[in-house]
Every structure is written in C-alpha cells, then in structure tokens.
Amino acid sequence: MTRSGRFAVLLAAALAVAFVFLALPMVAIFVDTSPGALLDSLGSGESLDALRLSLECSALALAVIVIVGTPAAYLLATRSFRGRAFVVTVLELPLVLPPAVAGIALLAALGPKGILGSALADTGVELVLTTAGVVVALTFVASPFYLRQAQAAFAAVDPTLLAAARTLGAGEARAFGRVAIPLARGGLAAGAALAWGRALGEFGATLMFAGSLRGVTQTAPLAIYDRFATDFPAALALSAVLLAVSAAVLLAVRLAAGTEALGRART
Amino acid sequence: MRVRVAAAALVSALALAGCGGSGTPDLKVSAAASLKSPLTAYAKAFTTAHVQLSFGGSDVLAAQIRQGARFDVYAAANAALPEALHTQRLVERPVPFARNRLVLAVPAGSSARGLRDLERPGRRLAVGSATVPIGTYTGQVLARLDPSERALVLGNVRSREPDVTGIVGKLAQGAVDGGFVYVTDVNATRGALRAIELPAAVQPTVVYEAAVVRDGDHGRQARAFIDGLLHGRGAAQLRAAGFGPPPA
Numbered sequence: 001m002t003r004s005g006r007f008a009v010l011l012a013a014a015l016a017v018a019f020v021f022l023a024l025p026m027v028a029i030f031v032d033t034s035p036g037a038l039l040d041s042l043g044s045g046e047s048l049d050a051l052r053l054s055l056e057c058s059a060l061a062l063a064v065i066v067i068v069g070t071p072a073a074y075l076l077a078t079r080s081f082r083g084r085a086f087v088v089t090v091l092e093l094p095l096v097l098p099p100a101v102a103g104i105a106l107l108a109a110l111g112p113k114g115i116l117g118s119a120l121a122d123t124g125v126e127l128v129l130t131t132a133g134v135v136v137a138l139t140f141v142a143s144p145f146y147l148r149q150a151q152a153a154f155a156a157v158d159p160t161l162l163a164a165a166r167t168l169g170a171g172e173a174r175a176f177g178r179v180a181i182p183l184a185r186g187g188l189a190a191g192a193a194l195a196w197g198r199a200l201g202e203f204g205a206t207l208m209f210a211g212s213l214r215g216v217t218q219t220a221p222l223a224i225y226d227r228f229a230t231d232f233p234a235a236l237a238l239s240a241v242l243l244a245v246s247a248a249v250l251l252a253v254r255l256a257a258g259t260e261a262l263g264r265a266r267t
Numbered sequence: 268m269r270v271r272v273a274a275a276a277l278v279s280a281l282a283l284a285g286c287g288g289s290g291t292p293d294l295k296v297s298a299a300a301s302l303k304s305p306l307t308a309y310a311k312a313f314t315t316a317h318v319q320l321s322f323g324g325s326d327v328l329a330a331q332i333r334q335g336a337r338f339d340v341y342a343a344a345n346a347a348l349p350e351a352l353h354t355q356r357l358v359e360r361p362v363p364f365a366r367n368r369l370v371l372a373v374p375a376g377s378s379a380r381g382l383r384d385l386e387r388p389g390r391r392l393a394v395g396s397a398t399v400p401i402g403t404y405t406g407q408v409l410a411r412l413d414p415s416e417r418a419l420v421l422g423n424v425r426s427r428e429p430d431v432t433g434i435v436g437k438l439a440q441g442a443v444d445g446g447f448v449y450v451t452d453v454n455a456t457r458g459a460l461r462a463i464e465l466p467a468a469v470q471p472t473v474v475y476e477a478a479v480v481r482d483g484d485h486g487r488q489a490r491a492f493i494d495g496l497l498h499g500r501g502a503a504q505l506r507a508a509g510f511g512p513p514p515a
C-alpha cells in the first residue's frame with residue numbers, strides 16, 4: 001500500500017471509531033426502549049410536564065440569548081477595543097465550566113446569600129427554586145455556544161459589503177440589520193441550534209440553582225434522573241423523546257439554513 | 268539505558284495508579300449520602316483494603332448495581348432497597364447496622380420553633396424525592412399529620428431533591444426555610460443548621476442496612492468492612508456522628 005493509501009485508511013479508521021463511540025449510546029436508547037414504554041412515558045403527566053417545561057424554558061432562554069447575543073457578537077466581530085480578548089475569554093468560560101460549578105457560581109451571585117441576593121430580594125425578583133431560575137441557569141450555560149458561533153459568522157461577513165452599504169447611505173444599524181444578519185444567518189442559526197441543544201440537556205446547574213419540582217423546575221433531564229433509580233424503562237423512554245427532540249432541532253436548523261451556510265459557518 | 272529507566276518508571280507509576288499495589292486491594296463502597304462523614308472517617312482507618320467511596324441517593328446507587336456497576340459493598344439509608352437487591356440475588360443477605368431519625372432542619376439563625384412555623388404561606392421547604400429513602404420517610408411523616416396540616420406543608424414544598432446533600436445544600440444557601448433530613452445531617456453541618464425534633468407520634472423507623480455485593484472480587488474484605496460497621500471503628504464513627512445502634 002502506498003504511503004498516502006495507508007494514511008487514508010488511518011483517517012477512515014479514526015472516523016469509524018469516533019462514529020461508533022458516539023452513535024452507539026444513542027442507538028442503545030432506542031434499542032432498549034419498547035414502543036409501548038415510549039407511549040406510556042409520553043402518556044404520563046409527569047413526563048409531559050417535564051418536556052413542556054424543558055421546551056418552554058429553553059425557548060425563553062434562547063430568545064434572551066439571541067436578542068442580547070446577536071448585537072454583542074456583532075460588536076465583538078467588527079470592532080477591536082482594549083480588553084477585547086479578555087471579554088471574549090470570559091464570555092466563553094461557561095463553555096468549559098462543569099455544570100456543578102455553574103450552579104454554585106449562580107448561587108454565589110444570585111442566590112439569597114449571593115452578592116446580588118439582597119438587591120434582587122429588595123426588587124422582589126426571586127430566581128432560586130423558580131421557573132425564572134431555570135431560564136437563568138439555561139441562559140448562563142448555553143449563551144457561549146451562540147456567542148461564539150455568531151461572532152465567527154459576523155467575522156466571516158465581507159467587511160467591504162458593510163462598507164458598501166454605508167456608502168449607499170445605510171446607517172450603522174441598517175447595515176447590521178439588512179446586510180450583516182442576512183449574510184451571517186447560517187452561522188447564527190447553527191449557534192442558536194447548539195445553544196438550544198445545550199439548554200435542553202442542562203442538568204447540574206438547574207438542580208443546584210433551581211431545584212427540582214414537578215411543573216415548576218423539574219425539566220426533562222431532572223425527570224430522567226428522578227426516574228433512573230426506580231423506573232429505568234421510563235427513564236429510557238423519556239431519554240428517547242428528549243434525544244428525538246434534540247435531533248429534530250438540529251435537523252430543522254440544518255434544513256432552514258441550508259447546509260451550505262452551515263458549512264461556511266464552521267470555517 | 269535511559270529508555271529502560273523511563274519504561275520502568277512508567278510501569279511502576281501505572282501499577283500505583285491502577286490497582287493500588289498488590290498488598291491492599293481496592294474496595295468499592297457505595298453508600299447513602301447521609302453516611303458521608305462517618306464512612307469517610309472509617310474508610311481512612313480501615314486497613315484491610317483501600318476503600319473507594321461513592322456517595323449518592325440510595326435509590327440511584329441500587330439502580331447502578333442493577334445496571335451492573337461492580338461495587339463490593341452497598342450501604343443504604345433503608346432496609347427496603349438492599350432487601351430488594353437481595354431478592355434479585357444481586358447482594359448477599361443485608362444486615363442492619365445503624366438507626367437514624369428524621370428532624371426538621373432550619374438555618375441556625377431561623378426563628379422557627381416547630382413545624383407550624385413552616386406551614387405559614389410563603390415559607391419554603393425542600394424534601395427528598397419520593398424515590399430516595401429520605402423522601403419515603405418524609406412521606407411517612409406527612410401521612411401521619413392531619414390532612415389540613417399535611418396540605419399546608421405540601422403547599423410549601425419548593426424542591427424535591429435527589430438526595431439529602433441537595434436538601435442540606437438548599438438550606439445552607441438560604442434557598443429554603445426548612446427541610447426534612449436526618450438528625451445526623453444537621454450534626455454534620457457543625458452549627459450551620461439547627462434540628463427541630465418531630466413529635467414521636469409521626470417519627471418513622473429509620474434503619475440502615477448494608478450488604479456485600481455478589482460476584483465482587485473482594486468478598487472477604489467487604490464482609491470485614493461491614494463487620495466494622497457493627498462493632499469496631501465504623502460503629503464508633505457512626506455513634507460519634509449521631510447514628511443509633513441497629514435494632515437488636
């Protein structure tokens with residue numbers, strides 16, 4: 001075999017190992033779940049409550065992330081300023097933060113004994129053990145996924161096009177809304193999908209910061225953990241549903257944005 | 268020559284990291300979260316084996332054993348979970364090794380004097396999830412209250428935590444005003460929490476049982492570990508932490 005032939009085999013082997021390792025646990029969820037258990041799980045009020053709460057809270061978190069994150073990422077991608085590298089590093093830190101650390105950090109900042117705790121209490125805002133607290137936890141852990149992708153997508157927009165828009169009389173805001181966002185939309189959508197997926201799967205920070213109460217703070221991952229001990233088939237079934245929802249989110253975004261745009265956003 | 272020295276160093280490092288040497292085997296002990304302080308101290312003093320402790324909700328630990336996790340010892344906060352594993356032939360006959368009792372825990376600075384103080388609207392309570400022993404015991408307490416009082420308590424429940432660690436954590440952070448935990452959990456906080464005793468009429472019987480996990484590689488050491496919980500250093504640590512002796 002030629003040297004390049006051997007290298008090609010090595011690449012293929014590495015991909016095969018990665019594919020099997022990542023796909024097997026996900027396939028196993030469906031292999032181990034009987035269709036009956038799946039339907040039972042969907043039919044139980046507790047599972048439905050958890051799924052509904054997961055979808056609502058992650059959608060709210062995503063809305064906050066996109067509304068605040070899009071202009072913030074645009075600024076980071078198009079301007080250089082003192083301390084920019086520091087700001088980017090801090091914004092990306094939650095990406096590598098263990099969820100338990102995120103939970104502790106949120107308690108230390110926004111909990112009743114946290115640095116903003118009494119200020120929040122004075123304004124009547126209650127986050128710990130509330131649905132709002134779930135949204136805060138999801139937003140905290142998921143936003144770096146969007147910020148990172150959005151920043152890369154805006155950075156990939158040809159600056160001469162933005163300059164041309166301004167030459168033609170468009171203001172800064174108009175260039176952002178009419179030129180930059182449409183051109184970056186593939187990357188923005190990919191970032192939103194990743195952030196949504198991360199929010200749907202959040203467990204540790206939610207449990208520590210928001211607790212676990214059916215219909216209020218018990219999201220699907222918490223309901224899965226709650227059932228894991230006593231009802232493994234039900235836990236599997238709910239896992240299968242969550243996996244399917246997450247896959248549908250990813251797929252929908254891929255279809256909406258077009259794979260071409262996604263491919264560009266990755267570079 | 269240099270390569271050979273490096274290889275020898277690597278091999279010995281792997282041996283140290285891996286099996287803990289040939290003299291003392293690794294004993295994997297899975298134990299209820301409420302046993303954390305006494306078992307950590309006992310494990311340090313246990314010389315027959317090097318003890319690796321894994322703490323969690325007794326229900327989750329039992330599920331792990333059911334899914335094939337290779338623990339050597341299982342120590343639960345009730346009798347039902349080890350007995351169920353015994354029926355499934357996953358563990359040897361469980362033995363009761365300690366008793367505990369439920370209390371209402373409140374932050375040290377709380378003005379609450381009894382359960383009534385936490386039944387008022389707006390008070391926040393954390394309890395154990397129904398699947399974990401602390402949650403089952405709490406359910407027994409609530410079932411013995413009169414229905415109107417039970418409704419008030421349940422109305423104030425703000426979180427159902429997967430193990431006692433979660434309840435104690437929520438209390439310590441001031442996220443809730445009270446929670447049902449074991450008296451030993453309050454002792455372990457060294458003054459951060461205060462225990463309010465429950466009326467004897469609602470107090471459930473809390474017995475901890477331990478069992479040797481079947482098909483483990485260290486049956487002899489596992490039995491020695493459990494023996495020490497009954498009489499020996501483990502028992503001494505349990506008493507020091509506030510656990511009662513097992514029922515005779």
